[in-house]
Structure formats: C-alpha cells, structure tokens
Amino acid sequence: MKAVICENKALRVDTLPDPKPERGQAVLKVLRCGICGSDLHMRTHCDHMSALAKRVGYPFFPTSNDPVVFGHEFCGEVMEHGPRTNKKIKVGTRVCAVPMIRLKDRVDLTGLSPTAPGAYAEYVAVQAAMMEPIPNGLSSEVAALTEPMAVGLHAVNKSDIKKGDVAIVVGCGPVGLAVIAMLKARGVRTVIASDFSAGRRALAKQSGADMVVNPSDNSPFADWKDYGFIGELPQLLELGVGTREKIDAVPKWWHAWRLAEAAGLGPKRPVVFECVGVPGVLNHLMEGAPFMTRIVVVGVCMEADRIEPALAINKEIELRFVLGYTPLEYRDALHLLAEGKVAAKHLITGQVGLSGVANAFDALANPEKHAKILINPSDTLLGDKIAVM
Structure with missing residues (x-):
C-alpha cells in the first residue's frame, strides 16, 4: 500500500506492506483522514514529546529518527476481520475507530507510534472493539472529524x-x-x-x-x-x-x-x-x-x-x-455529528491525496486560509495540490 512516512522531519510517500489484522483487529480501507495539530507538533517536536511520554510511563512514543505513519482522525471501510473478532460489523461497513490498538504486550496509539501505523495510508489496522458504524448516512468527510470533536x-x-x-x-x-x-x-x-x-x-x-x-x-x-x-x-x-x-x-x-x-x-x-x-x-x-x-x-x-x-x-x-476522550465520548461525538446536533462541515477547508500531504502541512501554517485539511488516499488526480473546499 501507499503511505506517507515522517522521518527526521521529512514527509515522503512510500510503499509499505498491507496491514494484516491480528487477533481482535480489523483492517480498514481509509476513506478520509484529518491532519491534526498534534501531527504538526510531532513532525517538529517529536523528540521532546517522546521524552515527555517516557516521564508519564509510556516509552513507546517515536523519536525523530523513527519512520512513522501519522493519522489518528479517520474513517474507513471494513475490509477484513482478524481472528477472535465477533464480526458484528460486516465487511463493507463504513466506520470510525478510536485510534488505539492492542498489540501483544500493550495498547498503542494509532498514528502516534512507530509500531501502530496510522491512516496517512491506503489501509489501517484498528482494534475491532473500538469501531463505530457511521450512522444516518453521514458523509465520510464529516465522519473523519469525529476524533477532534x-x-x-x-x-x-x-x-x-x-x-x-x-x-x-x-x-x-x-x-x-x-x-x-x-x-x-x-x-x-x-x-x-x-x-x-x-x-x-x-x-x-x-x-x-x-x-x-x-x-x-x-x-x-x-x-x-x-x-x-x-x-x-x-x-x-x-x-x-x-x-x-x-x-x-x-x-x-x-x-x-x-x-x-x-x-x-x-x-x-x-x-x-x-x-x-x-x-x-x-x-x-x-x-x-x-x-x-x-x-x-x-x-x-x-x-x-x-x-x-x-x-x-x-x-x-x-x-x-484535559487530554483526549473516552470511547463513550468518541461514540457520542460521532452521533452528535450524524444527528445534526453539531455542525462541523465548515471546518473542512481543503483536501489532498497522499502526495499532497507535505504541502498541506505547510498550508496549515496560515490560519487565514485553512482549518482542517483532509487526506483522501484514493485521490491520485490532485497530485501535490490542495483542493479548496
């Protein structure tokens, strides 16, 4: 699969093996992924954030030398279930997923770890229990805002x-x-x-x-x-x-x-x-x-x-x-969006394909022009350009 890798502050598009779902996991085809401010911080302050994470007992945060696939604000389509999943969410269902995944010895942060690649990619592995079906025909663009909401x-x-x-x-x-x-x-x-x-x-x-x-x-x-x-x-x-x-x-x-x-x-x-x-x-x-x-x-x-x-x-x-959210708050945010109780579409100011991510990082430095830029990994026509929404 194609993915955007950050290493030593540089962003590049590369080819990685398609993820295979382990026990309790599923694989999603990424439909949309938001570029988060923490991703911008990670690119420039990775070593400082890694040192801080160690101080609170989390030694798995990347350093600037680690190749990392960012992306924790995403929605996708279920492609495959791993072993020991109940499969109650069927293949082909559009879902959002809390960006935390259980590895053999710990829970890791999807898109914020070298061992849990995120959704700046065509596919992403998620914890099946953390998936939430997208209700009410909510668009993939707005559904990808669930995490920041x-x-x-x-x-x-x-x-x-x-x-x-x-x-x-x-x-x-x-x-x-x-x-x-x-x-x-x-x-x-x-x-x-x-x-x-x-x-x-x-x-x-x-x-x-x-x-x-x-x-x-x-x-x-x-x-x-x-x-x-x-x-x-x-x-x-x-x-x-x-x-x-x-x-x-x-x-x-x-x-x-x-x-x-x-x-x-x-x-x-x-x-x-x-x-x-x-x-x-x-x-x-x-x-x-x-x-x-x-x-x-x-x-x-x-x-x-x-x-x-x-x-x-x-x-x-x-x-x-405050930091983050609970799985219940994540589910509630998704439903508030889907039920029209929270309007968020106006936050989306641009869209890019994988090859445009580096330009999007630069563009987000201008608050007058952009708020939230989404990545559509399937869009190969934009090249390195940003489509203004």
Whole structure:
C-alpha cells in the first residue's frame, strides 16, 4: 500500500506492506483522514514529546529518527476481520475507530507510534472493539472529524460548565472550534470566542459562538462587569462584608449562607477554555481573568512555561488540564455529528491525496486560509495540490 512516512522531519510517500489484522483487529480501507495539530507538533517536536511520554510511563512514543505513519482522525471501510473478532460489523461497513490498538504486550496509539501505523495510508489496522458504524448516512468527510470533536466534547464534559455560565474560548483552531460547537450542543447560552485570525473568528461564528473578539483590539474579559463577575480584590472584600451585614439580623445566619451557596447564589465566574498551547498564554489568562475563573487547559504547549502561582491563589483561579476522550465520548461525538446536533462541515477547508500531504502541512501554517485539511488516499488526480473546499 501507499503511505506517507515522517522521518527526521521529512514527509515522503512510500510503499509499505498491507496491514494484516491480528487477533481482535480489523483492517480498514481509509476513506478520509484529518491532519491534526498534534501531527504538526510531532513532525517538529517529536523528540521532546517522546521524552515527555517516557516521564508519564509510556516509552513507546517515536523519536525523530523513527519512520512513522501519522493519522489518528479517520474513517474507513471494513475490509477484513482478524481472528477472535465477533464480526458484528460486516465487511463493507463504513466506520470510525478510536485510534488505539492492542498489540501483544500493550495498547498503542494509532498514528502516534512507530509500531501502530496510522491512516496517512491506503489501509489501517484498528482494534475491532473500538469501531463505530457511521450512522444516518453521514458523509465520510464529516465522519473523519469525529476524533477532534470528541476532544472538544471531553473538554466540555471535564469543565462542569452549566448552561447559564459564560464560556470563553481562547484560540479558534480546530480544537477550539470543536469546543465551541460542543458548548452550544450542551446548551450553554453565552459563548465568547477570541482569536487574532479573522478567518478563525468567522469559523467560530459558524460554529455557534455568540460573540467573537479580536484580542488585538479588545480583551475577552473586557465586559466582565456586564456579567456580574468580580474583577478586583476590593470588590470581593466588599461582597464578603456586605453579605454578612445584610443577613446579620437573620437568626442563625450561617444556615441562610449555606442555603444560598447550595442554590448557586455565590459569586459568578466564567469558564475559560485555553485552546492555544503557546508559552505565556496561561499566565496572561490568569492575569486578565476575573476572580474565581475556571480555566480548562485544552491546548498542548510543547515548551516549558511559567505561571505565577501567587497570582492564581490571590484570585482563586481554578486550573483543569484535559487530554483526549473516552470511547463513550468518541461514540457520542460521532452521533452528535450524524444527528445534526453539531455542525462541523465548515471546518473542512481543503483536501489532498497522499502526495499532497507535505504541502498541506505547510498550508496549515496560515490560519487565514485553512482549518482542517483532509487526506483522501484514493485521490491520485490532485497530485501535490490542495483542493479548496
């Protein structure tokens, strides 16, 4: 089969043996595969990511010298079942699959490992139990967005956001856009999106953002007073003393206080989703955010960063870090797309064949032109060109 191999930061199309399904596996003909930001990171920061993976007990991540077939955002057609599979999903069925595969001694990450080739190829091996049939005639193009949409869904789930909370999404690349779409699917009434790129701000509006902000002109926290947030310490001190004074005449005032807290009548705060992953952004958000803001860190910063803990302590900023998704969230994301509850087709800005992948990596550096480029391994007519969607 033809596949795109990354080795020493270079991308090339080469011929590899067709995958054979091992026990519990299936082989898919790749219909579409998205180019993920983590693939771009892998190409340039592979050794750093490998060292980091070892620190969390995963020694199987590739180094820059390892030839790797990327591709973990994909859908395909079932071609063959391996032994010990129940075959309940028939050959010829279009499916998506969580990009994790069981090898003899471990579970590996498809497309992020030299021993688990991904879907920048004509065929890919998957774990049969991780396959999900594509429902409702959803197009292969949109189905290939299931994986990044699941990342957005997981971030929203982990945020514990409520419909009446104000959500602020900082960074409107594909993951930020997925977060916006999932926030609106959750019914969050106010979603503010911030990005320097006019093109990405336009996509944020299409994804459901109620307000978009250019941080060059205005801070996403500029209107904190309009939402009843606390932006300064004297205001917080006044709230504590003033509330106590107001209920001083109430017998056993502490019961009233507890009831008010249980009813959610305490200070309001936004939920911020950091989807940039660039050094300095996190501390900048802590500096500008109102008191008691919850910051959900979704963007993957591949460099060492510095924050001021005392700043976060004095403002009682809450930090939550998230990664990936569960198989259930993956299935839910697919069905949200298929049922029309989440719109994502507008995120697809280009399509390439295998020979155009290197050019696509370069093109994705321009946020004004592209958000998500899909690979169609069967398309040999495009050559190294990118078809604009």
